[in-house]
Amino acid sequence: MIVHEPLAIPMGDAHAFGILVRPEVEGPLSVLVLPGAGNFGNGGPALLGLSRRLATNGCATMRLDYLGMGESTGGITRLRANSPRVTDPHAAVEQLRQPGRTNLALVGLCYGARVAVETALETPDLAGLALLAPPLAAKGEIGASWTMRAFLRRVARPSRWRNLLQPEHRRTYAHVVRRFVTSRVRSRGTPPQARTPDTQRRPDAWFIEALEQLTARGVRVLFVAGDVDKCLADLQRPEADALRAKLTTPGSGMELAVVPGSVHTFRDQDVVDAVTDLVVEWSERIASTLP
Amino acid sequence: MTTSPACTWTDAERGFREEIAFVDDSLFTVTVAPLEAPRGLTLICPPLADDLVRNYRREVVLARRLARHGIASQRFHYRSTGNSLGESQHMGWSDLVDDARAALNVASEMFDGVPLACFGTRFGGLVAATVASEHAGAPAALWDPVPTLADFVRDVVRIERLVALSDRNPDAPSVAGGRTALATRRLPPPLVDERDEHSITSVVGGPLGNVFVASIVEGLDARGTKKAIDALRDLATKVESVSVAFEGSWWPVGSPMPRKEDDPWPLIDQTVEWLVDALGAAQQ
Numbered sequence: 084m085i086v087h088e089p090l091a092i093p094m095g096d097a098h099a100f101g102i103l104v105r106p107e108v109e110g111p112l113s114v115l116v117l118p119g120a121g122n123f124g125n126g127g128p129a130l131l132g133l134s135r136r137l138a139t140n141g142c143a144t145m146r147l148d149y150l151g152m153g154e155s156t157g158g159i160t161r162l163r164a165n166s167p168r169v170t171d172p173h174a175a176v177e178q179l180r181q182p183g184r185t186n187l188a189l190v191g192l193c194y195g196a197r198v199a200v201e202t203a204l205e206t207p208d209l210a211g212l213a214l215l216a217p218p219l220a221a222k223g224e225i226g227a228s229w230t231m232r233a234f235l236r237r238v239a240r241p242s243r244w245r246n247l248l249q250p251e252h253r254r255t256y257a258h259v260v261r262r263f264v265t266s267r268v269r270s271r272g273t274p275p276q277a278r279t280p281d282t283q284r285r286p287d288a289w290f291i292e293a294l295e296q297l298t299a300r301g302v303r304v305l306f307v308a309g310d311v312d313k314c315l316a317d318l319q320r321p322e323a324d325a326l327r328a329k330l331t332t333p334g335s336g337m338e339l340a341v342v343p344g345s346v347h348t349f350r351d352q353d354v355v356d357a358v359t360d361l362v363v364e365w366s367e368r369i370a371s372t373l374p
Numbered sequence: 375m376t377t378s379p380a381c382t383w384t385d386a387e388r389g390f391r392e393e394i395a396f397v398d399d400s401l402f403t404v405t406v407a408p409l410e411a412p413r414g415l416t417l418i419c420p421p422l423a424d425d426l427v428r429n430y431r432r433e434v435v436l437a438r439r440l441a442r443h444g445i446a447s448q449r450f451h452y453r454s455t456g457n458s459l460g461e462s463q464h465m466g467w468s469d470l471v472d473d474a475r476a477a478l479n480v481a482s483e484m485f486d487g488v489p490l491a492c493f494g495t496r497f498g499g500l501v502a503a504t505v506a507s508e509h510a511g512a513p514a515a516l517w518d519p520v521p522t523l524a525d526f527v528r529d530v531v532r533i534e535r536l537v538a539l540s541d542r543n544p545d546a547p548s549v550a551g552g553r554t555a556l557a558t559r560r561l562p563p564p565l566v567d568e569r570d571e572h573s574i575t576s577v578v579g580g581p582l583g584n585v586f587v588a589s590i591v592e593g594l595d596a597r598g599t600k601k602a603i604d605a606l607r608d609l610a611t612k613v614e615s616v617s618v619a620f621e622g623s624w625w626p627v628g629s630p631m632p633r634k635e636d637d638p639w640p641l642i643d644q645t646v647e648w649l650v651d652a653l654g655a656a657q658q
Contacts, residue, residue, distance in 0.1 A: 089394040089396070091383040102457060128455065153431075157635060158635045158636075
């Protein structure tokens with residue numbers, strides 16, 4: 084028997100909403116599912132179906148509605164692939180962990196995959212990370228495309244200073260500044276023209292580095308793409324050579340699965356079923372290695 | 375009727391509380407109420423397929439704004455859609471309307487004796503008109519209601535073809551079985567089979583009270599909305615129709631959808647104003 088438990092996750096004045104689907108007897112792995120950036124959370128209902136399948140296999144699974152979307156309270160904040168939100172996913176991770184669940188996996192669709200990577204970097208005891216049609220190329224990538232002048236021009240906007248009064252914006256700005264500084268430090272010695280390429284469809288160095296860090300920590304990464312998805316084309320670009328090599332090398336901790344159709348839109352039942360089977364089978368393999 | 379564990383929260387600043395539950399372990403329901411005793415109750419009937427996704431946040435905000443004006447509301451997702459459970463293979467027209475009635479029962483138990491209004495968008499407009507006609511004189515507010523189930527199924531097929539083109543999937547538009555196969559990719563098959571049997575004229579069982587129809591200027595099917603308004607004029611006491619400019623897509627990035635929860639939202643604010651007046655008049 085599976086129980087569907089609606090949850091209000093308090094976050095200051097707001098509430099993020101999640102649906103926890105849990106089996107009667109929980110296995111060692113728990114999963115947080117992060118939808119895309121649509122009004123419902125892109126793929127929301129289909130991802131709830133995925134949660135049910137995972138729960139049937141013994142994984143307590145929560146699907147989150149980001150603040151300002153679905154049933155959560157709050158206004159719609161600007162969603163940027165190059166600066167994925169972290170506050171509500173972290174709150175959801177804490178909520179999921181409360182009754183002593185320690186081994187977690189994150190599953191993210193499209194924008195949710197970027198959120199999952201960002202969340203994974205700061206989540207200890209993470210066992211797995213499944214990325215469904217993740218955008219590899221983020222427009223306006225921080226650091227690679229911003230010059231110091233562009234950065235200061237953005238900082239000088241009066242709205243930025245007004246927004247500092249709100250905790251949510253303060254957290255976002257701190258995150259952006261941290262990423263900017265890190266990126267500048269890493270690119271020291273690189274000629275400026277090499278740091279300002281056309282980033283419109285250029286695989287994002289941050290994303291690739293983050294995946295490398297995570298696999299070095301022992302996190303098992305599953306990368307799922309549809310054969311018509313842009314992320315699959317981006318994976319063929321020279322900037323993604325190292326990532327592609329790891330994804331296709333057995334034992335690297337990363338694996339690539341390609342299914343027919345569009346995983347990004349996640350609306351055709353055939354695609355949803357194929358992806359669900361892949362994620363469930365992947366979670367079984369992870370769970371079998373856990374104590 | 376059994377209800378799995380519910381979650382509740384209160385937004386004291388905006389003056390409402392919410393209770394979310396799975397009724398009979400399958401029907402997803404959201405009850406939004408003002409902090410004081412409500413002066414009326416609105417049943418919010420959601421649309422189906424892509425309309426459900428596009429309209430989702432509008433219905434969430436509508437319910438919360440109604441609560442700020444002293445009106446409780448009951449939202450839900452038909453079984454096998456949205457957050458509700460269930461098998462779409464078994465969902466026909468009568469099952470979907472039964473879900474609306476079951477959701478209304480949840481709210482009626484909480485707020486006994488308050489006047490009722492119904493609200494629905496697109497397909498939800500048909501359901502809302504059906505339930506409103508079962509409660510004599512209940513007002514109904516509808517956004518772009520579909521005049522017939524067949525019109526709605528035709529729109530779903532069109533969207534499926536457009537999405538298939540944008541996915542660059544050459545096989546999808548010519549799925550074996552044609553229109554019916556395309557429609558059943560997004561809709562319960564029994565509902566598609568019944569598409570020629572249900573229209574506003576046939577589903578409304580009794581006299582309707584006052585009806586408010588908002589048509590979105592750049593909506594999917596302006597002619598369909600006009601047909602629905604013409605049909606409603608023969609069934610309702612009075613029909614008031616307004617047109618609003620298109621506002622807000624399902625994709626929040628760069629869309630004109632208001633970013634802050636309390637920003638003006640003309641489509642919602644006009645509807646709230648009408649429902650508050652209509653329920654105020656019903657109470658007197």
